[in-house]
Structures are given as C-alpha cells and as structure tokens.
Amino acid sequence: xxxxxxxxxxxRNRFAGKVAVVTGSGSGIGRETALAFxxxxxxxxxxxxxxxxxxxxxxxxxxxxxxxxxCTVDVGDEDAIRDMVDLTVRTFGRLDVLHNNAYWAPLNRPxxxxxxxxxxxxxxxxxxxxxxxxxxxxxAMIASGGGAIVNTASVAALAASPRFGAYVAAKGGVVAxxxxxxxxxxxxxxxxxxxxxxxxxTPATEAVLADPERRAWLTGKLIVGRAGQPTDIANAxxxxxxxxxxxxxxxxIVVDGGRLIS
Ligand SMILES: NC(=O)c1ccc[n+]([C@@H]2O[C@H](COP(=O)([O-])OP(=O)(O)OC[C@H]3O[C@@H](n4cnc5c(N)ncnc54)[C@H](O)[C@@H]3O)[C@@H](O)[C@H]2O)c1
Numbered sequence: 001x002x003x004x005x006x007x008x009x010x011x012r013n014r015f016a017g018k019v020a021v022v023t024g025s026g027s028g029i030g031r032e033t034a035l036a037f038x039x040x041x042x043x044x045x046x047x048x049x050x051x052x053x054x055x056x057x058x059x060x061x062x063x064x065x066x067x068x069x070x071c072t073v074d075v076g077d078e079d080a081i082r083d084m085v086d087l088t089v090r091t092f093g094r095l096d097v098l099h100n101n102a103y104w105a106p107l108n109r110p111x112x113x114x115x116x117x118x119x120x121x122x123x124x125x126x127x128x129x130x131x132x133x134x135x136x137x138x139x140a141m142i143a144s145g146g147g148a149i150v151n152t153a154s155v156a157a158l159a160a161s162p163r164f165g166a167y168v169a170a171k172g173g174v175v176a177x178x179x180x181x182x183x184x185x186x187x188x189x190x191x192x193x194x195x196x197x198x199x200x201x202t203p204a205t206e207a208v209l210a211d212p213e214r215r216a217w218l219t220g221k222l223i224v225g226r227a228g229q230p231t232d233i234a235n236a237x238x239x240x241x242x243x244x245x246x247x248x249x250x251x252x253i254v255v256d257g258g259r260l261i262s
Contacts, residue, residue: 008039014242016041019092019144021084023075023133024102026053028202029152031060032230033099033237038066040238043092047071047084048102067092075102075129076121078136085136094144097241098137100130100174101152105167119166126170127177134181138190146189148241151178152233153194155256171196175252182250191249193240198256200228223258 020037024030026048034044038061046061048054051072061068069091073080088095104125106118130151141147156164157171174194181192199218201209209215209227219227236255239245254260 011039013041014238014244015097018042018096019045019088019094020097020099020241021045021047021071021088021095021133021137022099022101023047023073023129024152025057025099026050028204029197029200029230029233030099030101031057033101033234034068035061035064035066036231036234036238037097037099037241038068039064042097043067043069045069045071045084045088045091047073047075049074074125075100075132076124078132081129081132081136085140089140089143095137095140096144096147098133098141098147098149099152099237099241100133100149102126102129103152103167103170105164105170108163109165110163111165114166122166122170123173126167127173130174130177134177134192138181138185141190142188147191148245149178149181149190149192150237150240151192151194152237153178153196153252155196155198155254155260158196158252158254159260178252179250186249191245193245193248193250194252195233195236195240196252196254196256197233198222198228198254198259200230200233202230221259221262222256223262226257228255228257 020042022030022034025034025046038044046054046057054070058068071084073084105122153174154171156168157175178194
C-alpha cells in the first residue's frame with residue numbers, strides 16, 4: 001500500500017463545506033495537498049504561476065468528483081494575491097484554509113555566488129509570498145468565521161543546509177512569521193502553523209534523486225530509510241488545517257524521516 005492509498009483509505013471528509021487555497025499546487029507537495037483537501041470535501045483553489053500545471057491538478061480533482069478552480073498567480077505580486085482571494089470568495093463564497101506552499105530558489109548557491117537578483121526573487125516568492133497570502137487571506141477568513149493557515153517551511157530553516165543561503169534565510173523567515181501571525185490573529189479565530197519537510201520526492205528533487213549515488217547518500221541519512229513522498233507532507237498539512245489541531249498554533253512541525261535527529 002502506498003502512502004497515497006493509506007491516506008485515501010483514511011479519508012474522513014474533514015473539510016466538507018470548507019474552501020481551501022493551495023499555492024504552488026501545480027506540482028509536488030502542493031498538488032498532493034490540493035488533491036487531499038478535495039478528497040476530504042473542500043472546494044480547492046489551485047493557485048500556481050504555471051497555468052497548464054495548475055489546470056492538470058484541477059482536472060485530476062474534478063475527475064475524482066471534487067470541486068476546484070485554477071488561479072494563475074505569482075505569489076510575490078500583491079495585486080495577484082489580492083485577486084486570488086477575491087476569486088476564491090467570488091467562486092466558492094468563503095475562505096477557510098490557506099496553504100502557503102509556493103517557492104522559488106536558485107540551486108547550489110552559497111552567498112558569495114548569489115546575485116542580488118536571485119536573492120530578491122527568492123525572498124519575494126518564498127517569504128514575501130507567505131506574508132502576502134496571510135495579509136489578504138486573513139480578512140476573508142475572519143469574514144468566514146475563522147480559519148487556518150499552514151505554511152510550508154523546510155528543515156533548511158532549522159539546521160544548516162549547504163549552498164542554499166537565500167532559501168535558508170527565506171524559510172527561517174517563514175518559521176518566524178508563522179509565530180507572529182499566530183500571535184496577532186489567534187484572538188480572532190485564525191490559527192497559523194507550518195510544516196518543515198525534509199527530503200521529499202517531487203519534481204524539485206527529481207534531478208538529485210535520479211543519481212543513484214546521491215540518492216543513496218541522502219536517503220542513508222534518514223532514519224526511516226526512504227525519501228519522503230508528497231503525501232507524507234499533505235497528511236501533516238491537513239492535520240494542521242483541521243479541527244484535530246485546534247489547540248496548536250504558531251508551531252512548525254518537522255516531517256523529515258528522522259533526518260534532524262540523526
Ligand atoms: N521537495 C523537497 O524535498 C522539499 C523539502 C523541504 C521543503 N520543501 C518545500 O515544499 C514546497 C513545495 O516544494 P515542491 O518540492 O513540491 O516543489 P515543486 O517544484 O514540485 O512545486 C513548486 C510549485 O510552485 C510553483 N511556483 C513557483 N514559483 C511560483 C510563484 N512565484 N507563484 C506561484 N507559484 C509558483 C511552481 O510552478 C510549482 O508548481 C516549497 O515551499 C519547498 O520549499 C520541499
């Protein structure tokens with residue numbers, strides 16, 4: 001049984017009547033999370049800068065009997081994020097859950113080799129995108145009676161990650177911002193938590209995992225003995241977005257196959 005089969009078998013309709021926005025849901029972790037929200041009853045806004053990829057996710061959801069719509073968005077652009085929230089409320093009438101998950105970062109760049117343009121774009125998409133998502137979703141969530149925000153951080157925010165300076169800084173900001181949003185908006189019914197994935201098999205890691213030696217070296221550091229799957233993260237995101245985690249806010253939970261403790 002795959003992790004996806006296990007998740008499907010335990011599907012509990014936790015999001016019936018709810019509306020979820022997932023950024024970066026044309027691919028990888030975001031796609032899997034969007035499918036999982038839809039499987040559990042949510043109407044999903046599939047938000048991504050890549051419209052054909054987002055459309056494929058929507059088709060997958062609809063083929064399985066779910067409800068979803070495409071939103072083309074650059075999460076670093078405030079007008080586009082405002083439009084994303086407007087589209088959500090116009091289309092589905094409310095907003096209950098936001099998964100801030102899109103990212104961009106140059107690979108293999110220690111700070112002395114990172115251009116200012118690469119730094120700025122990494123911060124704009126990976127950190128400012130989370131800020132803008134929170135800023136514009138929170139009023140719509142309050143109007144819907146409260147909501148839950150789940151940000152995708154990374155183990156790279158919690159331990160040194162080689163040759164990844166801008167990304168590490170942006171993800172560290174995501175962890176701090178998660179606490180700040182939780183603190184400021186808890187009293188009006190908004191919870192905000194983050195998930196910190198370790199090595200997950202997605203298009204983003206495909207190239208590095210295709211090399212058998214690199215794969216063996218990387219997975220050898222994981223206590224569970226395998227790379228993570230997008231479903232491993234989607235399961236944690238749905239928990240943090242659901243009432244099951246009603247007493248949790250401001251937290252970053254690590255889902256990394258035991259990497260950080262080894
Ligand atoms: N895969 C891993 O091992 C891993 C580990 C730790 C953290 N993460 C985090 O998980 C999240 C998802 O990563 P993934 O591996 O699924 O990546 P992915 O490359 O498979 O998917 C990223 C998606 O984000 C979209 N995107 C890029 N720039 C965007 C923008 N400006 N606006 C809107 N959408 C944009 C892309 O089109 C793509 O569909 C990211 O936040 C990443 O940092 C991944």
